[in-house]
Amino acid sequence: MEPDHDHAPIEAPDERADPDARTIRALKRLLIAKGYFTAADVRATIEALQSPGPHNGAEIVARAWSDPAYRDRLVADGTGAAAEMGHPIGEAGLIVVPNTPEIHNLITCTLCSCYPRSLLGQPPPWYTSKAYRARSVSEPRAVLAELGWTPPGTIEIRVHDSTADMRYLVLPMRPEGTEGWDEGRLARLVSRDSLIGAAPARAPDTLDP
Amino acid sequence: MSIGPDAVRPTPGYHDVGGRDLGPVRRDETPMTHWQWESEAMRALMGTEANPYLTLDKLRRAFEEFGEALYDRGFHQRRVASMVHLLIEQGVVTRAELVAALAGDDLAEGAAP
Amino acid sequence: MSRFAPGDHVRILDRDHRGHMRTPRYLRGRRGVVERHCGAFPNPEKRAYDRPAEPRDLYRVRLRQHDLWPAYRGALADTLEVEIYDHWLEPVDGA
Numbered sequence: 001m002e003p004d005h006d007h008a009p010i011e012a013p014d015e016r017a018d019p020d021a022r023t024i025r026a027l028k029r030l031l032i033a034k035g036y037f038t039a040a041d042v043r044a045t046i047e048a049l050q051s052p053g054p055h056n057g058a059e060i061v062a063r064a065w066s067d068p069a070y071r072d073r074l075v076a077d078g079t080g081a082a083a084e085m086g087h088p089i090g091e092a093g094l095i096v097v098p099n100t101p102e103i104h105n106l107i108t109c110t111l112c113s114c115y116p117r118s119l120l121g122q123p124p125p126w127y128t129s130k131a132y133r134a135r136s137v138s139e140p141r142a143v144l145a146e147l148g149w150t151p152p153g154t155i156e157i158r159v160h161d162s163t164a165d166m167r168y169l170v171l172p173m174r175p176e177g178t179e180g181w182d183e184g185r186l187a188r189l190v191s192r193d194s195l196i197g198a199a200p201a202r203a204p205d206t207l208d209p
Numbered sequence: 210m211s212i213g214p215d216a217v218r219p220t221p222g223y224h225d226v227g228g229r230d231l232g233p234v235r236r237d238e239t240p241m242t243h244w245q246w247e248s249e250a251m252r253a254l255m256g257t258e259a260n261p262y263l264t265l266d267k268l269r270r271a272f273e274e275f276g277e278a279l280y281d282r283g284f285h286q287r288r289v290a291s292m293v294h295l296l297i298e299q300g301v302v303t304r305a306e307l308v309a310a311l312a313g314d315d316l317a318e319g320a321a322p
Numbered sequence: 323m324s325r326f327a328p329g330d331h332v333r334i335l336d337r338d339h340r341g342h343m344r345t346p347r348y349l350r351g352r353r354g355v356v357e358r359h360c361g362a363f364p365n366p367e368k369r370a371y372d373r374p375a376e377p378r379d380l381y382r383v384r385l386r387q388h389d390l391w392p393a394y395r396g397a398l399a400d401t402l403e404v405e406i407y408d409h410w411l412e413p414v415d416g417a
């Protein structure tokens with residue numbers, strides 16, 4: 001179950017003593033003293049890093065569900081179509097992979113933790129875990145079940161290992177029973193998990209009226 | 210102290226985990242802590258064309274060469290270790306400066322009410 | 323003009339490479355089909371060390387999961403797509 005996306009940073013109770021927190025504080029002080037950046041730069045960069053999020057992906061998907069020509073552009077050129085919606089991609093390229101009745105896509109990065117951060121923000125810890133990275137490629141169906149969703153046995157599961165410069169966004173299928181919905185309402189059905197491929201989009205009856 | 214491409218690494222490819230049986234995937238949704246956001250911000254500020262010390266390619270290369278023990282401490286933890294490794298390697302900071310800054314941190318944090 | 327086109331059958335080489343690379347071990351020696359040419363990007367194997375990085379063609383390759391994993395439990399149709407640099411690929415005859 002994915003959480004609400006509240007960015008309020010957590011001050012862990014032991015953050016004073018945590019060795020990595022201490023290292024970061026010390027490095028920050030050193031690099032500021034040496035003139036590489038200022039404390040204001042760090043605060044501004046944090047804000048910039050926290051600005052993207054799954055809402056950007058939801059907006060893009062809702063547009064694709066509503067506008068077939070946009071959907072075609074999105075699948076042909078993810079980078080260009082994202083930019084059209086005001087979401088320039090900071091990484092080398094965005095590839096959008098559409099789910100169909102025959103194919104369900106799942107995104108991973110076995111070598112590190114590549115994720116379309118400039119669009120969706122930071123990935124959840126389960127995505128960057130060694131267990132997910134290792135078994136998403138060899139046992140995708142078991143991993144999906146562990147994450148809470150079991151795909152149909154007959155569908156093709158297509159795993160994308162982000163081994164190099166591209167980043168990936170899953171275009172989930174539009175749920176049944178959403179005819180006539182406006183984009184704002186459709187976007188509420190697009191979970192972060194569905195953009196990674198860990199689940200389909202939410203069903204209409206899961207929303208509050 | 211760079212371990213260049215021709216050196217023998219402690220355990221080759223410990224980061225290259227695709228296909229390994231590493232146990233069940235736990236749905237960890239822990240939000241990032243304050244220091245983790247600061248870490249990412251500093252990585253971005255020091256990974257630019259003007260200051261190319263902590264680019265993503267270098268960050269990855271560093272955590273592939275500093276050994277599995279450090280790597281397994283966790284995702285954000287390995288990024289911090291990678292940053293330290295690279296900043297010292299490229300002469301941006303020295304180990305002595307970092308030790309002194311950590312000692313200063315102890316004094317500052319200890320003095321906080 | 324890139325060496326491979328979508329639909330070409332390729333094998334991922336098992337090169338003896340030390341240092342940073344973006345070709346996972348689980349793909350070495352495996353066959354697949356080129357899905358697209360992504361473009362040319364600076365070679366990450368060089369960029370990781372501050373060495374001059376020549377642009378290299380990057381391809382997406384589609385493989386069958388049942389070809390990759392001896393004990394794969396999933397649909398016969400299940401696939402995996404990866405990005406592989408040109409110097410890690412060789413052409414093979416179509417299946």
